[in-house]
Amino acid sequence: MSAPTAIRNQRDAHLLLVQWADGRSHSFSHARLRAACPCSSCRAGRLAGRIDLASSDVQITAINSQGYGVQLVFSDGHERGIYPWSYLQGLTA
DSSP: OOOOOOEEGGGGGGEEEOOOOSEEEEEEEEHHHHOOOOSEEEEEHHHTTOOOOOOTTEEEEEEESSSSEEEEEESSSSSOOEEEHHHHHHHHO
């Protein structure tokens, strides 16, 4: 999976917009991305049946490139999740 050609964080709309090289684009709500955090702690909670709902007003405050994906930093202080490009694509299904 190759990196997207553009990533835009629309804080006022609470959306992350991702444009892929093949022309497709996807928008993700900040709350959806926070709830789907792939870090080990969040993943373990989901596997244990715990369903954490992210606040609808949570925002992405920083996006840090990791080469194979991005680290998203959220306004609630959570910053451990690295979202690989393939994982982000899977969230669109």
